[in-house]
Amino acid sequence: MENDVRELRLAAGLSQRELAEALGVSRQTVNSIETGRYDPSLPLAIAIARQFQRAVEEIFHVD
Amino acid sequence: MSTDRSPIVRRAAAAAAVYVAGIALIIVVGLLLQEHGPGNMGRGVLQGAAVGTVGALFMLWRATRRPPHATTFERAWTQTGDERDDAVLTRALAVLGLATLPITSAGAIAIAFGAPVEMVLVLLLTTQVVVGAVAFVVIARRS
Numbered sequence: 136m137e138n139d140v141r142e143l144r145l146a147a148g149l150s151q152r153e154l155a156e157a158l159g160v161s162r163q164t165v166n167s168i169e170t171g172r173y174d175p176s177l178p179l180a181i182a183i184a185r186q187f188q189r190a191v192e193e194i195f196h197v198d
Numbered sequence: 199m200s201t202d203r204s205p206i207v208r209r210a211a212a213a214a215a216v217y218v219a220g221i222a223l224i225i226v227v228g229l230l231l232q233e234h235g236p237g238n239m240g241r242g243v244l245q246g247a248a249v250g251t252v253g254a255l256f257m258l259w260r261a262t263r264r265p266p267h268a269t270t271f272e273r274a275w276t277q278t279g280d281e282r283d284d285a286v287l288t289r290a291l292a293v294l295g296l297a298t299l300p301i302t303s304a305g306a307i308a309i310a311f312g313a314p315v316e317m318v319l320v321l322l323l324t325t326q327v328v329v330g331a332v333a334f335v336v337i338a339r340r341s
Contacts, residue, residue: 152266159280160280160281160282161265161270161273161279161280161282161283162266163270163282164280164281164282164283167282167341172340172341173282173285173341175281176281179281
């Protein structure tokens with residue numbers, strides 16, 4: 136999966152640590168999601184979408 | 199005083215309870231081995247358990263008191279991590295489980311060819327620890 140988490144995070148002016156705290160995960164998890172090395176579970180993907188007030192499919196795309 | 203504790207503290211408390219039960223079991227086994235086991239096996243078990251316990255408690259302290267500084271390994275093993283930490287640990291344990299069958303088979307064949315049983319058992323345990331550690335590091339870096 137590809138995603139726009141990094142772009143959305145930077146646009147929101149958040150650091151990886153701040154986003155991680157908002158989502159209740161570790162900074163490493165946010166980094167892994169942004170680099171495409173880890174695909175989040177559906178609950179976490181929905182939490183990310185809610186954080187940026189977008190739909191899940193607007194943030195995550197199939198390769 | 200509030201009794202509402204956060205999930206991370208509750209999970210850490212549960213992990214601590216498991217550690218305490220494990221320590222109690224190891225002490226009993228160690229004392230029995232010291233009495234009935236060969237050579238200095240009992241002392242080795244107790245010393246190894248002491249070192250392991252100190253390490254485990256240190257990891258638990260870091261994971262609960264300094265979460266931003268804790269590593270994936272510390273969070274995963276103390277059950278204080280997130281879904282990725284759990285996934286890394288699960289996959290590493292799966293690799294270890296798969297590797298255990300051929301490793302144990304090799305040990306059985308070595309014993310059949312006359313290798314000393316004690317040496318084979320020590321090598322078996324050491325190999326499993328190494329396989330688990332390497333699997334964890336590789337999977338954590340790739341995910």
